[in-house]
Structures are given as C-alpha cells and as structure tokens.
Amino acid sequence: MSPWDRRRVIQTLLGAAALPLAGSCSGAARRRTRSATEPEILEPLVRRAADELIATYPQASVLMRTIDAARAERSADEHSLDRGAEKWLRLRAKNGSRWREVWTSRVTDVGIAEAVADLRRLLGPGRRTTPRSRDSDHGRELEPVLTTMADQALDGPVEALFTALSQLPSSRLIRRTARLESIDRHDLFIDSNVERKQRFVNHRLTASVVASTGTAPAEATTAVGAGSLEGLAIPRKQLEETESWALALLTARQAPRGPSSLVLSSPVSALLFGACLAPCLDGSTWTGNSAFADDANRDLRSPLLTITDDPRGREYGSLHFDDEGLIAESTTLVDAGKVTAALGRGRSSRARRYRQPGGQWRGHPTRMVVGPGADSLTALMQRVGSGILVEGPIAASIDRRTLDFSVRASRGLGIDKGTLSGRLYGSLQVRGNLLELLRAVVALSAEGATLPLGLSTELPMPFSVQAPAVATSGFVEPG
Structure with missing residues (x-):
C-alpha cells in the first residue's frame, strides 16, 4: 500500500x-x-x-x-x-x-x-x-x-x-x-516550461521568508503567485539566508563524470589559491622532489594571473612589520603567469635573491591578492558555454610534490549555452593537477571575494585571500 x-x-x-x-x-x-x-x-x-x-x-x-x-x-x-x-x-x-x-x-x-x-x-x-x-x-x-x-x-x-x-x-x-x-524539491526545472518553474520557486521562497520572519500576516503567505508578496520590504540578509537554505533543500544530482569546464565562484577560487597554490610558493620547500624545484613548472603559462602578497591593507592577516622587525611590503609572487618570488622568512628570501615578501615566519602569505579581470560572472559563464558553476567552498588539499589537488564544494550549478540550466549538483570535489588548472584559465571576473584562512596545522598563521571568479576550459573532473 x-x-x-x-x-x-x-x-x-x-x-x-x-x-x-x-x-x-x-x-x-x-x-x-x-x-x-x-x-x-x-x-x-x-x-x-x-x-x-x-x-x-x-x-x-x-x-x-x-x-x-x-x-x-x-x-x-x-x-x-x-x-x-x-x-x-x-x-x-x-x-x-x-x-x-x-x-x-x-x-x-x-x-x-x-x-x-x-x-x-x-x-x-x-x-x-x-x-x-x-x-x-x-x-x-x-x-x-x-x-x-x-x-x-x-x-x-x-x-x-x-x-x-x-x-x-x-x-x-x-x-x-x-x-x-x-518547496517542490523534485526535478524543479525538468519541465520544458522553465520560466513557469522559476516563477514558482520565487513565490515559494518569498512566502517562506514572510512566514518565518513575520514580515507580513500569515494570511499573506497563502497568496502565492498573486503578486502581493513581491512588493514586501524584506531585509537582504533574510533573502540570502533563504537562498542558501533553499539550495540545500533542492534535490541535488550527482555531478557528471569526466572533464568539465568550470566557473569557480570567488570564494572557491580564493580557497584554491590560498590552500593549494600558496603552500607551493613556500620557498623553503623548493628542494629535492618538489614540483617547483623545476624552473619549468614556475611558468604557469597563464598571462591573466598576477598574484601579490600585500600585508599593508586592513583585512584579516594584515600587519605593519614582519617577524624580523622590517617594515612589511607588497611583493609580486606571480607576474603575468610567471612565478617571480617565493614565500618565506625575510632572510631566506634574500638568500635566494628574492625580494623580502613581508611578514612570514613560515611560507604562506599575509594578504594574498589575485588580480581581477574585466568580465562579469555572466560573461564568464558565456565564455565557458557548458559546464558547472562551483559554489560553497568547504576544504582543499594539495600534494606539493606532484601538485595534484582537491577542492571540496557544497554545490554545483549546471551551465548550458552560457546560462544557468537549473540543474543542481550536490557536494562535489574538483580535482586534478594545479598546473593544468592554472594553464586552463580563460577569464577572470572583475569582482572578487575575500576569504580568511590559516587556521589549520598546515597554515598556522592567519591570512586572507582576495580572488575573483575563475573560468577554466575543461580539464578537471568534478566528482
């Protein structure tokens, strides 16, 4: 029965x-x-x-x-x-x-x-x-x-x-x-009438905000689709909470196997640069079988990438003096896709004839800034065409010898013909080789996000990463 x-x-x-x-x-x-x-x-x-x-x-x-x-x-x-x-x-x-x-x-x-x-x-x-x-x-x-x-x-x-x-x-x-x-969580956008389904979701979520926050009388929640709810003044914070809450509730599919073109949202790309690239720029590890011990690997072949370590701001991890008492200065780590400096203590940097990067007892940045591009997020999706927009950074790891990395994210949104298709993928991993990813970058967004990092055993000192969204030509496998 x-x-x-x-x-x-x-x-x-x-x-x-x-x-x-x-x-x-x-x-x-x-x-x-x-x-x-x-x-x-x-x-x-x-x-x-x-x-x-x-x-x-x-x-x-x-x-x-x-x-x-x-x-x-x-x-x-x-x-x-x-x-x-x-x-x-x-x-x-x-x-x-x-x-x-x-x-x-x-x-x-x-x-x-x-x-x-x-x-x-x-x-x-x-x-x-x-x-x-x-x-x-x-x-x-x-x-x-x-x-x-x-x-x-x-x-x-x-x-x-x-x-x-x-x-x-x-x-x-x-x-x-x-x-x-x-919220109708089962195949929301499968119906051919996508516009009608999107309108349905909008009304449902607006009703949920109204009912949970007391913005309007409960009777108003029954007028879903009547047009009265959209005119209510709802704080943006409540809208953002409901948006994340709804995405978590929608039935998610498993991410497709095989190479996919990706658009990494700003927080995800910040996690990638801070937790994967930054450890590889530690000059004290550039010995033996380290990947960056090979000069050829220091050419990222991505002229769009310019990365600096600038501790002079007021963001998380900023400072005025380094651990040796010297005034902290901005240092260009990657210039037009080529590694030009390493992270490390001031004396170790000078011994390797690199400019003193400013303020690290161990090799990681203070305030890592990835230079922005000139495109919007919509333009990045149009550049990719078909792929996945990765959102919600969770964790990341990398093998500094092989540069094989993995970034975990909470969700992925399908991209088809340059726009969001409505497909939702559950918790996924973006994995591959870091050099291949950086060499596959085709566009950067003009706007970015700042992500605080450095609370793990690998990266004990607090620092932050400011990075734009990144579009890549497919090479990496989401799982």
Whole structure:
C-alpha cells in the first residue's frame, strides 16, 4: 500500500494539529494529549510529520503535480479531478522509461479526493470533535485552516501542512519546518516550461521568508503567485539566508563524470589559491622532489594571473612589520603567469635573491591578492558555454610534490549555452593537477571575494585571500 494512503494523510495532518483520529491512538495517549501544553505536544508532532513527509517526498511531489495538472484541465468536481490526473499521467508515461518510473506511483490508489472528502466530514460544519480538542487553542486555529484546504480540494498534504503550520502562534523553528516542505524539491526545472518553474520557486521562497520572519500576516503567505508578496520590504540578509537554505533543500544530482569546464565562484577560487597554490610558493620547500624545484613548472603559462602578497591593507592577516622587525611590503609572487618570488622568512628570501615578501615566519602569505579581470560572472559563464558553476567552498588539499589537488564544494550549478540550466549538483570535489588548472584559465571576473584562512596545522598563521571568479576550459573532473 502506498505510504500516501488516505488514512495516513489524515493522520499526518491531524497529528500536526494534535487532533487524534478516532482509533488512531490509545486512551492514555489521548489523555496525555489533553493535558499537554502547546509547545510540548506540537513540536515533536510537527517534526515527526515533517520527517514522514521528507522520507516519502517523491510520492508527495507526484501528488502535488498530479493535482496541479488536474487543475490545469479545469476539472470541476472530485471525480473529474481523478480522471484528469489519470489522463495527464498516461501522457507523461509516453515520454520514456525514466518518466514511467517517476510518474507510476499509483496516484489513483492514494485517493486524494477521498482524503479531502474525509477531512471535510471530520472538520466540516456539524462535525463534532472531542471536547478537549475543540477547547484547545491550536485545535481551534487549525480546524478552519484544514477545512479551507478540504473545501478547495486542490492542494496535497505537504501544502496543507505548509499552510496550517504557518498560521500557528508557535516558534520560528516550527514555522521554518513547515516552510521546508513547501518547496517542490523534485526535478524543479525538468519541465520544458522553465520560466513557469522559476516563477514558482520565487513565490515559494518569498512566502517562506514572510512566514518565518513575520514580515507580513500569515494570511499573506497563502497568496502565492498573486503578486502581493513581491512588493514586501524584506531585509537582504533574510533573502540570502533563504537562498542558501533553499539550495540545500533542492534535490541535488550527482555531478557528471569526466572533464568539465568550470566557473569557480570567488570564494572557491580564493580557497584554491590560498590552500593549494600558496603552500607551493613556500620557498623553503623548493628542494629535492618538489614540483617547483623545476624552473619549468614556475611558468604557469597563464598571462591573466598576477598574484601579490600585500600585508599593508586592513583585512584579516594584515600587519605593519614582519617577524624580523622590517617594515612589511607588497611583493609580486606571480607576474603575468610567471612565478617571480617565493614565500618565506625575510632572510631566506634574500638568500635566494628574492625580494623580502613581508611578514612570514613560515611560507604562506599575509594578504594574498589575485588580480581581477574585466568580465562579469555572466560573461564568464558565456565564455565557458557548458559546464558547472562551483559554489560553497568547504576544504582543499594539495600534494606539493606532484601538485595534484582537491577542492571540496557544497554545490554545483549546471551551465548550458552560457546560462544557468537549473540543474543542481550536490557536494562535489574538483580535482586534478594545479598546473593544468592554472594553464586552463580563460577569464577572470572583475569582482572578487575575500576569504580568511590559516587556521589549520598546515597554515598556522592567519591570512586572507582576495580572488575573483575563475573560468577554466575543461580539464578537471568534478566528482
């Protein structure tokens, strides 16, 4: 039996409202429900309901899409709604085995129309619930909400929980939990009508910000798509939090195997230069089997790259004097793609006839600055054409003998024909040879980001890296 059968839908919704279905719990459980306060009973029930919805979300997504399709067919009554869903399902099944696997989840067996009818009978006019449930505050508040959902007969269980919990006078955590289930995470952009899907996401996220921050009355969250939410003044910080939160929730795919052209966002490129290139520029390691012991490897063959170590700013890691008491000065480490200086102590640098780089007891920078380019991020994606935009730096490592590196990032966004395709890839690794990556750089962005580093055992001194976004011609393999 499908997990989204009629009874479980009702139990999930009423469980979130602390209104037990007849026969669904013992007498002792009902007595505990009557004596419990709202925070004690509501939070665990909401979390449990949310966990159930997440665990079976593909089925919930199928239900929501089926109901939306039936609405598009203008099915007036419940029976025609089911018939419209069946017709739409058959059309989808013609598009190949992949769609057949996704959309044959026994939608008609779930009986959404019957579930709505039961909700109407349970909560509609003239239907009495238990006395304690009628007297409880949260019971009275949720009863009209669920009744409205039943009267509309259009929205699935996830949307019902989304609407119901948004109107509870409970903690922000509970409201945010409800918001989590309001985002359609299953193949958001697979539909050919990409513009419509993007508009859907915009409305859903705006509603989530409104509900979780109290920017507007909860009733406004039900006007998704009506145009009223977009006119609200929402702090940018809240928008950015919701953006990151939504990207983390969307169902991500595995990154494609094989070489790919990449656009490394500014924070990711800063991590690459600071945690991978900077250790290789430590002059004290340029001996023996070190890769940079070979003069040929010091020619990066990338005229776009100019990197300096400038400790004179006021960013993280800046200083006035180095560890030998000398005034800290700016040093060009890479000039038009050629390594011109090494990182190290002042005396060791002078012994190697390099200019004193300014302020390192060990070989790493103070404030590493990668020269910007002249393009925007959009221009970088157009230059790449097809590939992946890598965002969210996590960690990086490198073998200084072979220059094989790995950079972990939290997500990747697909690029197709110079624009974002809507494909989302989960946590991935960008790995390859550092020299090959630097020699494959084709463009840099005009704007950059500053990333503080140096809190690991490899790089014990604090420093920062300021770097632009980097576009590379495909060589490296994301995994």
